[in-house]
Amino acid sequence: MNGADWAQLLLYHLSLSLLAVGGAITLAPDLHRKLVSEQGWLSEAQFNQSMALAQAAPGPNVLFVAMMGWNVGFQSAGADAAAWLATLLGAAGALVCLLGVMTPSSILTLVATRWCQKHRERLTVQALRQGLAPIVVGLLLATSWLLGRSGGQAAQDGRLWLLTLVCAILVWRTRLHMLWLLAAGAMLGIMGWV
C-alpha cells in the first residue's frame, strides 16, 4: 500500500461514516465490497475473522472497523517485514479506519443534538427515524447473510447454517446471554463439529 492507498482508505471511511444509520454493523456489507472484492486488501477469511473477533470481544460493535484496519495495515508491511513495523502499520490502519468512520458522524451528532434541543421539529425527526427503520432491518439481515455464508467446505456449510439459525431463534425467543452462545459456537468450532 502506498500513500495514495492510505488516503483512499481514510477517505472511504470518512464517506461511509454518515451512512451508518442503525449501527456500525450495517456497514459490514459495504466494507466487504470495498476491502475484499474491490481492493483485495483483505482476504475473505481475514474479513470474517475480524468480524467474529470483534463480536466476541467486549466493546461497541464499531470496533470491528478498527480490527479490519489493523489487518489491512499489518498485511501492507509484507510477509518478511520486521514485527515492530507490521505492528506499527497495523495500529496506524486501525486508527485511520476508526477515526475516519467516527469523526463525521460524531460531529454531526453533536451539532444536531444541540440544534434539536432548541428547535423541536417533531414530524421531520419522526419521519427520518421511522422511515429508515425498514432499510436498517434489511441491512442487518444482509450482514447476517454475509457472515453466515462465510465459506468453508460444503459438508460443513449445512451445520454452520443450522448453528446460525438456532442462534437466531434463541436470541429472538429467549433472553439467554449472548456470551453463552458465542462460547458454545467457539467450542463447537474447536471440536471440529461445525
Place this chain on the structure above:
Amino acid sequence: MKAPAAPTPAHLGELFWAFSWLSLQGFGGVLAVVHRELVEKRGWLTPEGFLEDWAIAQVMPGPNVCNLALMFGDRHFGWRGAITALAGLLALPLLLLLSLGALMGQLPDQAAVAGGLRGMGAVAAGLIAGSALKLLLGLRQHALGFPLVLLLASAAFAGVVWLHLALHLIVLGLGGLACGLTWWLLRRRVAQ
C-alpha cells in the same frame, strides 16, 4: 428539606472510567450495559431520559452507543465531555481487541483457532439475524404499513446481497424514498 439532586459525574476522569467500565462489560453490543450502569446503578440518567437519548442516538448516523456517549458527555462537560466519554467507550476495548488480533497469528493450533472463529462467526450471524427479526416484528405498527415495511427491508437485503449495490445508493435512494413516504403519511395523519 430539599430533594436530593440527581447524581451526575463529578469530573472528566469519572466520566472516562464509567464509560470504560461499561464498555468492557459489553459483549455482543453495549446497549443493555449502558442502561444497567447509567440508569440503574449510577442514576445519571432517568429511564425516560435514557429512552429519549436512545431514540436520538438511533436517528443520527454513527454507532448508536457512541452517539449516546457523545450526547451524555456533551450535556455535562461540553465538547470535552463528549470526547472523554467516547474515548472511554473505545480506548480500552480497542487495545484489548488489537492484542487479541495480534495474538491470533501466534497461537500454536491454527486449525482449532480457525474452527473456533468459524463457529463464533456462525453464532454472530445468528445474533444479528435474531436482533433483526425482533426489530422487524417491532415494526408492525409502522406508519408505512407492515407489507410495505417488508417490501423495503427485502429490497435493501436484495440490493446488498444479490445486486452488490453500494450502501450510499441504498441509504440515500431507498432510505430517502422510505423517509419521504413516511413523512407524507405522518403529515396526512396529523392533518386529519
